[in-house]
Amino acid sequence: MTPTYYLLLSALLFSLGAVGVLVRRNAIVVFMCVELMLNAVNLTLVTFSRMHGELDGQVMGFFVMVVAAAEVVVGLTIIMSIFRTRRSASVDDSNLLKY
Amino acid sequence: MTEPVAASGLASLAWLLLALPAFGAAVLLLAGKRADRWGHLLGCATIIAAFGYGLALFFTTIGQSGEERTSELHLFDWIPVGALDVEFGLRLDPLSLTFVLLITGVGSLIHIYSVGYMAHEDGRRKFFAYLNLFVSAMLLLVLGNGFVTLYFGWEGVGLASYLLIGWYQYKPEAASAAKKAFLMNRVGDLGLAIAIFIMFNELGTTQYTDVFARVDELSSGSILAITLLLLLGACGKSGQFPLQAWLPDAMAGPTPVSALIHAATMVTAGVYLIARSNPIYNLSADGRLVVMIIGGVTLLIGCVIGCAYDDFKKVLAYSTVSQIGYMILAVGLGPVGYALGIMHLLTHGFFKAGLFLGAGSVMHGMNDEGNIRRMGGLAKYMPITFATWALGYLALIGIPPFSGFFSKDAIIAAAFGEPGWRGYVFGGVALLGAALTAFYMTRLLILVFLGKPRWKELRTSEDGREYHPHESPWSMRIPMIVLAVGSVGAGFFLENGHRLADWLEPSLGPLEETHGAIGHTTVAILSVALSVVGAAVAFLLFGRKPQPTERPLRVSFPVRAARADLYGNALNEALFARPGTWLTRALVFVDNKGVDGLVNGTAALLGGSSGRLRRLQTGFVRSYALSMLLGAICVLGALLMVRFS
Numbered sequence: 001m002t003p004t005y006y007l008l009l010s011a012l013l014f015s016l017g018a019v020g021v022l023v024r025r026n027a028i029v030v031f032m033c034v035e036l037m038l039n040a041v042n043l044t045l046v047t048f049s050r051m052h053g054e055l056d057g058q059v060m061g062f063f064v065m066v067v068a069a070a071e072v073v074v075g076l077t078i079i080m081s082i083f084r085t086r087r088s089a090s091v092d093d094s095n096l097l098k099y
Numbered sequence: 100m101t102e103p104v105a106a107s108g109l110a111s112l113a114w115l116l117l118a119l120p121a122f123g124a125a126v127l128l129l130a131g132k133r134a135d136r137w138g139h140l141l142g143c144a145t146i147i148a149a150f151g152y153g154l155a156l157f158f159t160t161i162g163q164s165g166e167e168r169t170s171e172l173h174l175f176d177w178i179p180v181g182a183l184d185v186e187f188g189l190r191l192d193p194l195s196l197t198f199v200l201l202i203t204g205v206g207s208l209i210h211i212y213s214v215g216y217m218a219h220e221d222g223r224r225k226f227f228a229y230l231n232l233f234v235s236a237m238l239l240l241v242l243g244n245g246f247v248t249l250y251f252g253w254e255g256v257g258l259a260s261y262l263l264i265g266w267y268q269y270k271p272e273a274a275s276a277a278k279k280a281f282l283m284n285r286v287g288d289l290g291l292a293i294a295i296f297i298m299f300n301e302l303g304t305t306q307y308t309d310v311f312a313r314v315d316e317l318s319s320g321s322i323l324a325i326t327l328l329l330l331l332g333a334c335g336k337s338g339q340f341p342l343q344a345w346l347p348d349a350m351a352g353p354t355p356v357s358a359l360i361h362a363a364t365m366v367t368a369g370v371y372l373i374a375r376s377n378p379i380y381n382l383s384a385d386g387r388l389v390v391m392i393i394g395g396v397t398l399l400i401g402c403v404i405g406c407a408y409d410d411f412k413k414v415l416a417y418s419t420v421s422q423i424g425y426m427i428l429a430v431g432l433g434p435v436g437y438a439l440g441i442m443h444l445l446t447h448g449f450f451k452a453g454l455f456l457g458a459g460s461v462m463h464g465m466n467d468e469g470n471i472r473r474m475g476g477l478a479k480y481m482p483i484t485f486a487t488w489a490l491g492y493l494a495l496i497g498i499p500p501f502s503g504f505f506s507k508d509a510i511i512a513a514a515f516g517e518p519g520w521r522g523y524v525f526g527g528v529a530l531l532g533a534a535l536t537a538f539y540m541t542r543l544l545i546l547v548f549l550g551k552p553r554w555k556e557l558r559t560s561e562d563g564r565e566y567h568p569h570e571s572p573w574s575m576r577i578p579m580i581v582l583a584v585g586s587v588g589a590g591f592f593l594e595n596g597h598r599l600a601d602w603l604e605p606s607l608g609p610l611e612e613t614h615g616a617i618g619h620t621t622v623a624i625l626s627v628a629l630s631v632v633g634a635a636v637a638f639l640l641f642g643r644k645p646q647p648t649e650r651p652l653r654v655s656f657p658v659r660a661a662r663a664d665l666y667g668n669a670l671n672e673a674l675f676a677r678p679g680t681w682l683t684r685a686l687v688f689v690d691n692k693g694v695d696g697l698v699n700g701t702a703a704l705l706g707g708s709s710g711r712l713r714r715l716q717t718g719f720v721r722s723y724a725l726s727m728l729l730g731a732i733c734v735l736g737a738l739l740m741v742r743f744s
Binding site for chain 1 (some may be wrong): 717
């Protein structure tokens with residue numbers, strides 16, 4: 001099993017995530033797509049770590065997971081409070097901060 | 100020029116001459132309403148005391164020998180700065196003493212006259228304060244021992260003149276006349292100031308003694324510049340062409356002011372300035388030629404316009420302009436004329452002040468009416484005013500043996516003494532002026548005092564009060580009588596045996612004799628004959644048939660031009676006022692569109708472009724995400740291109 005497939009898979013997952021962030025309106029789904037992109041990056045990091053035989057990539061993967069966990073907490077809280085005040089989870093509805 | 104000695108004895112108190120009127124002015128202005136009851140008395144007292152002191156000083160000086168007659172009184176160092184050391188001192192010499200007597204003498208008479216004339220005015224105390232201020236400044240002007248001191252007095256009299264012309268400040272024409280006088284004087288003052296700057300720059304001093312002693316060191320260009328700039332100053336103060344237009348307007352002030360400031364004393368300051376600077380003018384024949392031309396032009400302008408006006412005081416004002424033209428012409432003649440100019444100044448001071456006081460007396464008795472077409476036949480109602488006025492009239496038109504004959508004929512004869520064409524031109528102009536003077540003065544005499552009493556038809560003046568012409572109180576009559584005596588006798592007294600010329604010799608140098616193409620006797624006969632012809636023509640035109648009470652509107656071109664001041668105001672307007680306005684407008688335009696445009700344009704550019712750029716902030720999170728993605732792709736693409744190319 002060559003590491004190339006892992007890289008291809010992670011590229012595929014990242015693209016899926018990116019497209020999902022761009023085209024979906026539901027904040028929860030957008031959020032999950034962001035997670036997808038983060039995990040695709042994690043997979044890349046781990047793969048490269050394996051390929052080069054060094055642990056740097058895996059350590060960085062841990063960092064990403066920690067940051068992602070914190071981000072999930074903050075992000076979900078924001079989504080919850082927006083939903084409570086506006087009764088909507090669409091990202092297009094929260095567009096007040098503009099010119 | 101005699102070297103001055105230090106003043107001693109009585110002369111060491113000469114500062115009293117300035118201090119007395121200045122003290123009067125200060126007390127009257129600071130004491131306020133408390134001084135209303137006795138203010139006019141204090142005003143008269145200070146000036147009469149100054150006159151008394153001046154007389155004492157004069158007689159002391161006469162008793163001294165020629166060299167001792169010129170003395171200087173050092174008071175204090177005024178401006179000791181670097182190379183400039185201006186001393187505040189007084190120069191007592193025959194010239195300045197002559198002026199002291201004229202100023203305080205005529206000034207005293209006019210102060211006394213004002214007591215009666217201003218009796219019904221509210222601010223009489225303030226009026227006397229201003230008059231005292233004027234006398235003090237005028238004395239400083241003539242007594243100062245340097246050009247800077249002279250300049251101080253020069254500005255002081257300008258201020259007093261401004262305050263007094265604008266005395267009736269609630270009348271718009273008086274307020275604007277005061278402003279006009281002040282502004283036109285500034286033009287002249289600028290010339291005087293620059294002349295002083297040149298003296299300091301070239302010689303490092305501005306004291307008379309030093310400047311006159313070292314005047315040979317100056318280049319001929321500097322001398323010419325100084326003479327012309329001093330002349331500009333004289334033109335401004337003395338109402339000479341092209342700055343003559345303010346003087347007739349200045350008649351908006353009370354009549355005693357017109358008599359004292361705008362006839363007898365202040366307006367002659369220009370003549371004093373040129374006569375005082377005679378060592379400079381002696382060195383520049385070109386400068387003196389310009390002085391003569393200005394004098395000649397002005398004396399004709401004054402006469403011509405004087406023929407057309409219907410306002411009593413304005414005719415006299417233009418007469419003043421033209422008589423000062425004679426004086427300027429005389430001092431322009433150089434050593435042959437300085438003393439003659441001063442003599443005409445003195446006799447003119449008497450008879451013109453008398454004529455103005457007479458005009459004031461007439462207007463006082465005629466509800467302040469100034470239009471001579473509404474007068475007529477007043478001789479019967481105001482016999483003393485008429486008699487004194489007629490004596491002044493005879494003096495002005497130069498009928499022997501009245502004073503104007505001696506002083507004016509001497510000038511005309513000296514003008515004929517100039518070499519070549521100049522003699523004929525300036526002499527001819529002066530003769531023509533004499534004829535015109537006789538014409539307009541006779542017209543004035545006939546319209547005011549003789550003929551039918553036109554005011555009887557009109558019954559009331561324009562403000563609705565009925566005419567009750569009456570003689571003025573004694574406080575006004577006595578000064579008129581004294582001045583009339585002066586108009587009769589002063590000329591013969593001063594001319595007899597060159598009395599004045601000899602007296603003034605230490606200041607002005609010896610009076611040189613002239614031998615022109617036409618002899619003195621011929622000139623005298625000619626000028627008297629021309630005056631009689633002028634008077635006769637006026638009598639034929641105005642004396643034989645009743646005159647209309649309204650000024651005729653269908654008149655020939657010369658009369659129209661003269662009524663419009665020979666377009667002097669229009670000329671000033673076109674040459675100076677309008678280009679000035681254009682210049683300001685152009686500057687305002689450049690400022691608004693250019694300077695402001697640049698600054699405002701930059702701001703507008705930044706504001707506009709940021710207004711367009713902020714449209715990118717749509718508020719849609721997904722479009723931000725797209726731009727981030729595209730940015731990331733660009734960065735990635737760039738990295739890859741660098742890597743694999």
